[in-house]
Amino acid sequence: MKAFVFTKYGSPEVLRLKKIAKPTPKANEVLVRIRATAINDYDWSMIRGKPYMYRLLFGLLKPKHQIPGMELAGTIEAVGANVKSFEPGDAVYGDISEYGFGSFAEYVCIDEKALVHKPPEMSFEEAAAISHAAMLAVQGLVDIGKIEKGMRVLINGAGGGMGTFGLQIAKLYNAEVTGVDTGNKLKMMKKLGFDHIVDYKKEDFTKKKEQYDLILDAKTTRPTYRYLKVLKPNGNYVSVGGYLNQIFLLIILKPLISLISTKSVHMVALKPNKDLDYINQLFAEGKIKPIIDGPYKLSEVPDVMHYFGEGKHEGKIIVSIA
Ligand SMILES: NC(=O)c1ccc[n+]([C@@H]2O[C@H](COP(=O)([O-])OP(=O)(O)OC[C@H]3O[C@@H](n4cnc5c(N)ncnc54)[C@H](OP(=O)(O)O)[C@@H]3O)[C@@H](O)[C@H]2O)c1
Structure with missing residues (x-):
């Protein structure tokens, strides 16, 4: 699979698009084929290792998590032995940061608790912008x-x-x-x-x-x-x-x-995904709609990271993964 990997802190050019092995889910994990992801402040700070305080979280001298990305929408491709909420083929989305990172990639394995079912009327791009x-x-x-x-x-x-x-x-x-x-x-x-x-x-x-x-x-x-x-x-x-x-x-x-x-x-001490049922209901009633900047291609991630850093984006920057 393709993924953006970084092994040292720096400007977004430290991100390298590489071919790496597709991961296998542990008992409590699902393998998600990622269809869309978003750029967040966490990614911006994680890649640069700045503010330096964040290195306590992301790794003192070099990054602990080598694939950034914390929001995703996609489909479940495989499930671990103890997974109860999902089965292959389910469309899902969520903020995965409580359980790990890695959404700047074609696939990720993540704890099932990091995800919720995506309503069918919500596109993958809209879902990735919401959580x-x-x-x-x-x-x-x-x-x-x-x-x-x-x-x-x-x-x-x-x-x-x-x-x-x-x-x-x-x-x-x-x-x-x-x-x-x-x-x-x-x-x-x-x-x-x-x-x-x-x-x-x-x-x-x-x-x-x-x-x-x-x-x-x-x-x-x-x-x-x-x-x-x-x-x-x-x-x-x-x-x-x-x-x-x-x-x-x-x-x-x-x-x-x-x-x-x-x-x-x-x-605010964010509780990831806590109120997504409420948001899904508002979305279905047409009361809420994400403002999407993009979607951009996976290969454009370093460029859109710069764009995010300059603060020129409107709403959420979304990356589609074909
Ligand atoms: N509390 C938690 O648990 C938690 C967890 C995760 C993230 N966060 C934080 O939550 C925030 C997320 O916000 P977001 O996703 O909406 O970020 P965002 O998309 O980057 O939006 C921030 C907006 O503020 C504008 N801005 C910059 N400087 C400003 C100023 N001096 N006065 C007014 N506006 C200014 C930016 O535009 P320009 O740059 O063009 O000026 C940008 O449009 C981040 O600060 C993130 O670190 C909190």
């Missing part, structure tokens, strides 16, 4: 942010994967939603239905007068106090990721803020 970013949005807005009908919501980093799902989830609650991003994405965001749009290269939303009930942040570029200023009383600020120094500050200040203020700050 990770939609879960960040649902868990950030609903589980942690406690979104309620009619709230004023701001999504920072709104033109990427999480933000485009975030808008669609927030609209189910009739929220008034402001999206912050830049470049060509602003046009796509307007079309998708954001009520207000802020170009972060021209304006700083934390220096404006508007206040919000809920802020969902994919980038966390600022110190915590700046977000508190633009939260209404009882408001929630929810970070899903971003600059590690600002995230540490937020985690340290969280207990103090809840003691002295009615506002609160939170960090």
Whole structure:
């Protein structure tokens, strides 16, 4: 089978498209023929080994996982002896990062718990775009942010994967939603239905007068106090990721803020695939649709990794694997 393999950290050119042996599933694993995968922040960090903190997770001196890729959609080709939920031929999808990586390839063996059945009306490309970013949005807005009908919501980093799902989830609650991003994405965001749009290269939303009930942040570029200023009383600020120094500050200040203020700050600890049944239902009802950048070919992965790093993509970058 073909797979993108890397043996040292560096720019996306360290990825080499190689022919390697097709893996065999262990007792609790399934062998998936991958039909589509997505580019994620994890892949970007894993390949470069940066921020350096991530090397504690991905391997100190060289990568532990030699095939990146954490989201996939495909069909089951073989199952291990103890697999209960799937059989050969089933169409599946999921965020596999809790059990391993390896979706920049034609096949992967992964624990059956990393996958769910793909609804027939969802294409492989749509499914590959959903699992990770939609879960960040649902868990950030609903589980942690406690979104309620009619709230004023701001999504920072709104033109990427999480933000485009975030808008669609927030609209189910009739929220008034402001999206912050830049470049060509602003046009796509307007079309998708954001009520207000802020170009972060021209304006700083934390220096404006508007206040919000809920802020969902994919980038966390600022110190915590700046977000508190633009939260209404009882408001929630929810970070899903971003600059590690600002995230540490937020985690340290969280207990103090809840003691002295009615506002609160939170960090999402993603539970992969937890709410995919809910998303499948919304998809079937036509209430949610992934924004897909691509699909690109497997051989284009190093180029689209650069494109992801430049932040020029709209929604999710998808790679089809023929
Ligand atoms: N909490 C968890 O358990 C967990 C697990 C996995 C991943 N994550 C994190 O979750 C986030 C995923 O977000 P995503 O998939 O939506 O990422 P994404 O597709 O890269 O989208 C992020 C968007 O933010 C924009 N942006 C960059 N700098 C900005 C700024 N200063 N202000 C406003 N927007 C800015 C980017 O555009 P430009 O670059 O063009 O400006 C891009 O459009 C990542 O931070 C990831 O590390 C969290």
